Amino acid sequence: MTGHRWKRSSFCGGGGNNCVEVAADDTGGDIAIRNSARPQHVITVGRPAFVSLVGHLRSDVTSGN
Numbered sequence: 001m002t003g004h005r006w007k008r009s010s011f012c013g014g015g016g017n018n019c020v021e022v023a024a025d026d027t028g029g030d031i032a033i034r035n036s037a038r039p040q041h042v043i044t045v046g047r048p049a050f051v052s053l054v055g056h057l058r059s060d061v062t063s064g065n
Helices: 048-064
Strands: 019-026 030-035 036-044
Touching: 030 048, 036 048
Parallel strands: none
Antiparallel strands: 019 030, 030 036
């Protein structure tokens, strides 16, 4: 995923190096996830798994968990 545009979480705060970042591949299929403090460690997941993860995280935020 070198050369891709990484996007940081809106919960990142002051722009420090403790952020979740994501990037989509050129085909729109896989999503890469990394911690800005360790950008060399990248986890790649399929789009359906990523959508499920984000949905789960959002439901935890809205339910107060």
